[in-house]
Amino acid sequence: MSYFNHQSRRAFLSMCLKGGASVAALTSLQLQAISSSMNNTELADYKALVCIFLHGGSDSLNMLVPLTGDQRLHYEQSRQNLAITEPMTLNTLTQFEGGVGLHPSMSAISSTFDAGQLGFVGGVGTLITPTTLADYRNKAVPLPNHLFSHNDQQATWMNGREKVSLNTGWGARMLERLNQHNSFTSNISLAGANPWQAGIDTTPYALNKSGVMKINSLTGYQPQVDHVKSIMDRLLSTQTNSLQDAYASRLSSSISNVQHMNTLLEQAPVLTTQFSDNSLSEQLAAVAKSLSISDQTGNKRQIFFVSLGGFDTHDEQVTRQPALLATLATALSEFNSALTELSLQNSVTTFTMSDFGRTLTSNGDGTDHGWASNQLIMGGAVNGQDLHGTMLSQQVDSNIDVGGGRLIPQFSNEQYFAPIAKWFGLNDSEINDIFPNLGNFDTYALNLFK
Template sequence: MPYSNEQSRRAFLSLCLKGGASIAALTSLQLQALASSASSSTINDYKALVCIFLHGGSDSLNMLVPTSGSERADYEQSRQNLVVTEPITLNTTTHFSGGVGLHPSMSALEPIFNAGQLGFVGGVGTLITPTSLADYKNKAVPLPGHLFSHNDQQATWMHGQEKVSLNTGWGARILERLNQHASFTSNISLAGANPWQVGANTTPYALNKNGITKINALRGYQPQVDHVKSIVDRLLSTTTNPIQDAYASRLSSSISNVQNMNALLEQAPTLNTQFSDNPLSEQLAAVAKSLSISNQTGNKRQIFFVSLGGFDTHDDQLIRQPALFATLATALSEFHSALAELSLQESVTTFTMSDFGRTLTSNGDGTDHGWAGNQLLMGAAVNGKELHGTMLSQQLESAIDVGGGRLIPQFSNEQYFAPIAKWFGLSDIEVSDIFPNLANFDAAALQLFK
């Protein structure tokens, strides 16, 4: 339940007094954002975000490919043995010279795209400020740290900006900014711990892909949850050690959460949509099951995290990539059908993130770590049937190639995140506060929602 204005005012005063922070130490932007949060009205509608993280760095330059003209010739010359043949032509609202073709393994997405409920974002990646090739070579502008590094770039995508001393993810921050983080069911991960869902006052609830979570306290011993909880409660009532108190309290709360979630999921309706047995479909099936009980949880905003690995295609790309793209497309199509069953198409937006794009050049059997790439987002609220951003030139040694076919992003990932956060319910001021580098770019460049 959202805070009242009085609660928000007290929370702000408490922050200033207990944290030792003075009003003078806060930026005017932060003060405006706090004021906006304190005066915001109660949220009456329901919305959810589903983040699909493609671990390893997806070669999304082969997800969307040119289909004709000199653009196609450049693509074929640069990609060599990795060229995608017979792509599916996408009739995007915006015309792009050379056309836009979708990898044929992703054919399951074509009807969703044509229905206007799927869009792409082209040429996006981690940036601090607009960067040219000369800027990059001369180090004339600040650059993201540790480019082409899996761990660092994953962190930047999930934190929503360069990490530095930041330890919270942008998914958690938008949830907290809307005061929608109090319930453990508002922040659910089907893929374990991740930075995107960690906030100052919230951490993800890890849900098993099968939905129901079991308590296995000891190997070979599976007691009733109520019995485990009674033991913990007795420990909590007898200990005088503050560390033991904190641990027992946390454990007791976790067990209660499992009990409550299981009780709700047991009431979930059976969907007609059949999900495949691939890992991503199984995770999205569990998300759909959780969404089906959103009325019972009372949440007005929820975030979900799922993932698919295997995109670090240094080798065997011709075999591995079609299978990965097919898995992604199949899972998204099934999830789209489930949302239609639940009448939640307008309320749920699903989007992808990945470490980075990959090199235009082939290493003989695959690709290496790159920079700019393409992402997709799905939902009835999405401005679909469109490629937002740009169709990257796939010409080697072009004005955006820093070497080896690593392409400079033409749009920052914060430009991609900002419309998503705004659709979720944040004001322009709050969005700018959460994504500080957005001030260096055109914040309205990507019109991702209707």
């Protein structure tokens, strides 16, 4: 207790507030509008979304490659020293000129694909309206801001729209529309704070890769959780202003949440599925552990966020990309096995997002920031064993190349998100409200679910 005797309640709270507390000021009319827009339909089933963000801009055009004919020739001419020489054949239900090959480093997911539990989405990217090369050159249509900027494009993918005065993520907005945001266990991140899970009335609960959290309230002072909470309760019991009182309540609630989550996770079943020791596998192992206690949390809807970095392959791509794609494929295969073991394969959908695709042309040792990309989606409810969207022609100076092998998306990322939101339980009106540019596109052109 001696450490606490040197700090007043006010000083302690001041220290906490300087650590990053934030307050979003909303008018009563805004709050009323948000409340009235919530979906009050009683949800009878359980569903969860797992977002895997590939930080840095994945060269996913080298993940799916043509196999034969002119398409293969264009690919080899454009990719030069980066061309994949021995891709695995994907027997997609939809046929594409030149066929579809998978990067050989991703062999771990081939059986999941063949079983119909994994699909790809081709030629997708940030768009405001359908855009041709002439539109782009003549500035005839509005374009996403800062197209080839990491931070801006990450935000656009996670917000589900261009930046506005009040930014929220489309994952959080879905929870709030479904009125599923009140439980802290509905919104869990294994990769820290992120825009996708940030809402008006919900923020992600941070869980570490080991699953169980520990409370280290102050440096060098690490007693048992119950002892810490009793100290905190006394310390935070009387405040002198509303901001301190609000923060005290939030901090006390956070400690209680940690205790509750730890209790549940300690009772989680031990899975026979073995996860690798790479970062993504460890994150997904923690997600699987959390999903195993979904009955106890009482949530009808949950969202999870995990990430894998290193995809900004300006150099050493020949060695770096195979390792990254192998990690992704291995982690997905293991996670699918765990979901099957938990009998949750039909209730959980896992999907990828990334900053952008990359250039077709090599800079000599890697690729630079591009635009259109390919994404993955996995789950028992998914229309798997197929490539949805399109197999982009990987030809430099084609009618979709804005320069340097940066390809114009043929489907917007909001078209990718819309069927995911539909499966999650939102109605058409809510989906169009969450994704404001959808009216410019065929909303359900991508038939991602059964």
